[in-house]
Every structure is written in structure tokens, then in C-alpha cells.
Amino acid sequence: MTVIATRAPEPDRLQDRDVAAAIAAAEQMLVSLGVDIQVEHLRRTAERMVLSYGEVLTPAPFEATDFVNDAKHQGFVIVQDVAFAAICAHHLLPFVGSATVGYLPGARLLGLSKLARLVERATRGLQVQENVTQQIADGLQRVVPDHGGIGVIVEAEHLCMTLRGAKARGASTVTSTWLGGLERDATLRSEFLNLAGRRWRP
Numbered sequence: 522m523t524v525i526a527t528r529a530p531e532p533d534r535l536q537d538r539d540v541a542a543a544i545a546a547a548e549q550m551l552v553s554l555g556v557d558i559q560v561e562h563l564r565r566t567a568e569r570m571v572l573s574y575g576e577v578l579t580p581a582p583f584e585a586t587d588f589v590n591d592a593k594h595q596g597f598v599i600v601q602d603v604a605f606a607a608i609c610a611h612h613l614l615p616f617v618g619s620a621t622v623g624y625l626p627g628a629r630l631l632g633l634s635k636l637a638r639l640v641e642r643a644t645r646g647l648q649v650q651e652n653v654t655q656q657i658a659d660g661l662q663r664v665v666p667d668h669g670g671i672g673v674i675v676e677a678e679h680l681c682m683t684l685r686g687a688k689a690r691g692a693s694t695v696t697s698t699w700l701g702g703l704e705r706d707a708t709l710r711s712e713f714l715n716l717a718g719r720r721w722r723p
């Protein structure tokens with residue numbers, strides 16, 4: 522087992538946060554929207570908002586561990602339905618869904634839980650689903666560079682679309698990214714889709 526990459530939280534950026542100013546601004550926003558912040562349930566809402574966003578904006582630590590592929594496994598390794606919740610960069614409302622992540626291994630195998638960790642890392646911060654999908658794939662490519670192909674499918678419901686605006690309740694958005702062999706070869710993509718759960722069967 523070797524440690525091939527480490528990403529700790531970024532302390533410099535955390536120190537830049539002015540929590541008191543953020544709480545004052547959040548209070549001001551609520552008051553400006555006509556909200557009575559003296560009501561008991563709302564007295565500490567601005568503070569809770571700031572602490573919640575602070576938590577969501579803190580990068581998830583990630584340490585990729587890989588192992589020798591001693592059985593020379595040539596088939597797909599796919600982790601399905603990794604649940605996540607993220608905050609949309611455009612509206613600061615949640616989008617909630619799951620990711621299916623897989624690859625064809627070369628000489629090294631990535632620890633299985635690390636596929637889920639890649640999803641966790643990509644869904645921290647203010648995000649858009651298309652970037653989440655690409656960042657999971659790019660992150661996987663960095664830690665298993667000799668892969669034979671990478672596939673990522675993300676499905677999510679965006680509250681900015683269901684709570685407001687179009688009010689398209691229940692609508693889900695699906696995004697996919699293919700790298701390497703899966704980008705080039707439609708047969709490999711079909712095999713991935715066949716394996717990756719009944720929802721994705723062509």
C-alpha cells in the first residue's frame with residue numbers, strides 16, 4: 522500500500538473568514554428581506570447560517586491509497602449510488618443526489634472507499650453538477666493514471682429548480698463524463714452502463 526496523494530483542508534483560506542462580519546451580513550440580509558429576527562426561532566439563525574456554510578465550504582480531506590492489482594483484474598471496478606448533498610453555486614440552495622464512479626484498472630487498484638471519498642471531495646464548496654462530474658473523473662484519473670477508462674454518472678435533484686423558478690418537483694438532472702477507453706469505445710460504455718445498475722441500462 523502506498524499513499525499517493527494527500528489533500529488536507531486549506532487552513533490559509535479558513536483563516537480569511539471573518540465570521541463576525543458574515544453573521545452581521547446574514548442578519549442584515551434577513552432583515553432586508555422583511556424577516557423578524559427577534560422571533561425566538563430566528564434569533565440565532567444568522568449565526569447558524571454562517572456556521573453551516575462554513576462547514577460546507579471546508580474542503581473534505583482526501584488521502585488516496587492504492588494497491589497492486591496482483592490478480593491482474595481486467596474488468597470494471599464500479600461503486601454505485603454514492604449519495605451526496607452539495608450547494609449550488611448559482612443560488613446557494615442544495616442539490617441532492619448520487620454518483621456512480623468506475624474505472625478499468627491497470628497495474629494499481631484504488632481503495633474502494635476512496636471512490637466515495639472522491640465524490641465527497643468534489644461536492645464540498647459551492648458547485649455546479651457538471652463540474653462535480655468532471656472533477657470526480659479528473660480526481661480519479663490523477664490517482665490511477667494507468668487506467669483503461671473512467672466513467673462517472675451523477676444524478677441529482679436541484680432545489681433551485683424544485684423550490685422556486687420552474688418548480689419542477691421530482692425532476693432529476695443526469696450528467697456523465699467518460700475518460701480514456703470509455704470516451705473512445707461505445708462498447709465499453711455500454712458494458713459500463715449495463716453493470717452500473719438498472720437505472721442506467723441502455
Ligand SMILES: [Zn+2]
Pocket residue numbers: 609610611612613614679681682
Ligand atoms: Zn441553482
